[in-house]
Amino acid sequence: MNPQNKIIQLFKSLLNKEKQDVLKVLNKISTNEAIPSKDMLVSSCPHCKSKLFIKNGYRGAYQKYKCKSCFRVFTSKTGTSLHGLHKPEKFQLYKSLMLEAYYPIKTIANKVGISIQTAFDWRHKILTGVMKDDKSFEGITEIDDVWFSYSQKGRKGLKYSKKRGGNKRVGDNEFQAKLLITADRNRSIDMSLACIGRLTKADIERKISGRFSEDCVLVSDKHRSIAAFAKSENLKHISFKASQHTAGGEYHVQNINNMAQSLKGIINYTLKGVSTKYLQNYATWYQIMREKINSKELRSKLLKNKNATQLFVNREVIYEWFIENLSKRTYRCPVKKTYQSAVDQEDLARLSLI
């Protein structure tokens, strides 16, 4: 008998007073979070990608499936950020608060009634789980890189320096993390942490190559790597001196400049600086805030990303790959929690935004 029928049968066996009490409690439980109407988000086995699977009972309110290829069991939440949560109601509240404002970790931990560590983990579990949509760009498309000082905020045991965040060096140097922002005038936006140090054509290619429609006109300041990228993608490119801010008329980068300014304000002032390790996640947060999505929409975004758990637990491994391959910095390991995984580092990095 499935759980629903079991509950109905049990309910019928109660006294009238008990029935009323149960109904009161049920009314308080938000059903849109705990019980999905359908498990439509399962299209293949999250472990081996096979499309051959069968229904296999329930785990709580969730339909379980069993893969006929690898014989493993899964639900629509397996692999996603929503997998294995111990306090679903609190998580639901946390999720809504995250869409409300950029609350500092301590504030949100207090509001929800969870530990600082859980608040930190949930923040990045959610942000890691938001799937990148590789939408293509059309028409006038602005592109620029935003600079953030390389930061190791939160890393333990770095003996050589008390100060982990930032540095006072100005200008383009090997301590600047580069976030590439690309946006057309049609709401297609990409924010990708590309590298630390000089942005190369290869960095741009790795992030946005092949996503431009034929009518695209790339607009940027005079950046050699962007010009080289435009040429290799066969794109029309209009550039201007950085000091001029525009090439005249509609050819400017004002929209991404505005985004860059508010993102910098949030990261450097509201959040008092963030670690480069998590910079991409904060850019993702800014994007979902900008889209003004609600908690339900966020939930369905999270359910789509079946690689989220893997990326979340391997964040350190991905960061190590990033530092060693896309910066001139030295990777230093002393963190409290490290996870090791049998999967290929480069594969993970590709799945991840960095």
Ligand SMILES: [Zn+2]
């Ligand atoms: Zn399988």
